[in-house]
Amino acid sequence: MLEKIDQAASALARARKTVALTGAGISVESGIPPFRGKGGLWEKYDPMKYAHISAFEQRPDEVWKVLFSDLKTVMKKAGPNDGHHGLFRLEKMGKLQTVITQNIDGLHQKAGSSDVIEFHGTFATQSCTICQRGFITEQIDLAEIPPRCDCGGILRPNVVLFGETIGYDQLKRSQILASTCDVMLVVGTSATVEPAASLPVIAKRAGSYIIEINPEKTPLSYHFSDAILLGKAGSIMRKLVSALEDIL
Ligand code: NAD
Ligand code: ZN
Numbered sequence: 646m647l648e649k650i651d652q653a654a655s656a657l658a659r660a661r662k663t664v665a666l667t668g669a670g671i672s673v674e675s676g677i678p679p680f681r682g683k684g685g686l687w688e689k690y691d692p693m694k695y696a697h698i699s700a701f702e703q704r705p706d707e708v709w710k711v712l713f714s715d716l717k718t719v720m721k722k723a724g725p726n727d728g729h730h731g732l733f734r735l736e737k738m739g740k741l742q743t744v745i746t747q748n749i750d751g752l753h754q755k756a757g758s759s760d761v762i763e764f765h766g767t768f769a770t771q772s773c774t775i776c777q778r779g780f781i782t783e784q785i786d787l788a789e790i791p792p793r794c795d796c797g798g799i800l801r802p803n804v805v806l807f808g809e810t811i812g813y814d815q816l817k818r819s820q821i822l823a824s825t826c827d828v829m830l831v832v833g834t835s836a837t838v839e840p841a842a843s844l845p846v847i848a849k850r851a852g853s854y855i856i857e858i859n860p861e862k863t864p865l866s867y868h869f870s871d872a873i874l875l876g877k878a879g880s881i882m883r884k885l886v887s888a889l890e891d892i893l
Pocket of ligand 2: 775777778794798
């Protein structure tokens with residue numbers, strides 16, 4: 646393992662442009678459960694039933710009750726962990742330009758990362774589904790579910806639900822970064838949710854070195870990853886950053 650971490654660190658040391666792609670796994674140590682993988686919400690219920698736009702359109706009260714209110718509670722308590730801190734540290738060292746995250750929890754920004762592409766939007770704010778008025782999630786009263794705007798419209802988080810399209814600017818910029826980076830650091834994603842899952846593929850085809858951090862192997866591990874660092878995001882990022890500090 647140490648040898649692999651050293652190889653990954655020297656790829657980072659050589660790189661002129663590094664981009665990170667993160668998924669729900671990087672926030673697990675902050676207390677936010679992922680969908681897939683061990684301990685994931687998928688083990689309790691099928692998120693497609695709740696995290697799909699048609700579920701929200703047909704049964705907004707149920708989606709709020711089962712999914713959104715839980716997320717609100719969990720995210721309120723969560724702070725960044727060593728995975729997020731490690732990526733910020735890489736940025737400070739001039740070794741990471743941008744974080745593309747599939748997460749909606751805002752923890753990269755809380756850790757200090759300055760260029761974060763929120764591929765699936767953010768849970769921190771909500772919009773009225775009728776008049777589009779904006780709300781801060783933490784300030785929403787859940788005494789009545791679903792929560793409503795003064796105009797009567799139901800609120801929804803500003804996230805991309807299954808069945809919805811990724812914002813054009815986020816997708817375009819992420820694809821350009823993927824095709825122009827020397828190293829892509831893929832942390833805590835099962836690499837199965839499209840189109841985010843294609844970003845490492847684009848990067849690899851363009852000649853980029855792929856470093857993957859995950860406790861389990863993923864579809865990427867077999868054909869795309871150059872260095873597979875098996876383990877939790879927090880401890881692996883700590884080791885990777887300190888290996889890089891030794892080289893620089
Ligand atoms: P995912 O597809 O990215 O899968 C989670 C991955 O994290 C798995 O491969 C798992 O092995 C890995 N993992 C588990 N613990 C880890 C750890 N300690 N360190 C590193 N990796 C670890 O994500 P998903 O859960 O299938 O979610 C799909 C989408 O749902 C996300 O892309 C996001 O839009 C949304 N979601 C977001 C959050 C969040 O914002 N924190 C949480 C759940 C779901
Ligand atoms: Zn309204």
